[in-house]
Amino acid sequence: MVRPRLCRRVRFRPGVTYFKPAGRKMIELEESVISVDEFEAVRLRDLEGLEQEQAAKKMGISRPTFQRLLTCARKKIAEALVNGKAIKIEGGTYKMVVPRGRGLGRGMGRGLGRSARMFAVKFV
Numbered sequence: 099m100v101r102p103r104l105c106r107r108v109r110f111r112p113g114v115t116y117f118k119p120a121g122r123k124m125i126e127l128e129e130s131v132i133s134v135d136e137f138e139a140v141r142l143r144d145l146e147g148l149e150q151e152q153a154a155k156k157m158g159i160s161r162p163t164f165q166r167l168l169t170c171a172r173k174k175i176a177e178a179l180v181n182g183k184a185i186k187i188e189g190g191t192y193k194m195v196v197p198r199g200r201g202l203g204r205g206m207g208r209g210l211g212r213s214a215r216m217f218a219v220k221f222v
Contacts, residue, residue, distance in 0.1 A: 106135040106167075107158040108192045118184040130178035133190030136171035143168055 112134070118127055132140075135157070142153035154164035178185045 104159070105191050105193045106138070107156065107195045108134055108138045109156070109195050110138060110141055111194060112137060112187050115187040116184065117178075119182045122182065124184075127184045128181075129186045130174045130183045131186045131188060132171050132174050133192075134187060135190040135192045136167050136174070137187050138192070139164055139167040140171045140175070 118124065138157060139153065142148045142156060143150065146153075148156070150161050150164055150168070154161045157164060159167075175185065177183065
């Protein structure tokens with residue numbers, strides 16, 4: 099029996115979830131689907147420039163699990179770019195986490211209470 103996946107912590111919900119090659123009709127395209135947690139791994143490592151250990155800690159997963167997410171996401175992105183596929187971001191098992199700290203109106207960086215910080219989202 100396979101162990102159920104733990105929810106990964108995600109701090110950024112993508113505003114755009116579909117990318118397609120220019121000049122190609124949607125009906126002609128194959129899709130490469132990247133889960134939200136894979137997208138978060140790419141964002142933390144490649145955009146934010148975090149080391150894998152730091153990024154894994156932010157997501158609440160082990161470093162080897164983070165590496166697997168990152169490798170899988172990068173492969174899907176490369177395949178889409180090379181073969182002219184659309185990239186769709188959806189699904190995964192994750193928890194949206196509201197960042198703690200300044201700017202939340204609670205003073206002194208205390209942020210929101212635990213119940214307000216996380217809500218779970220599970221897609222298949």
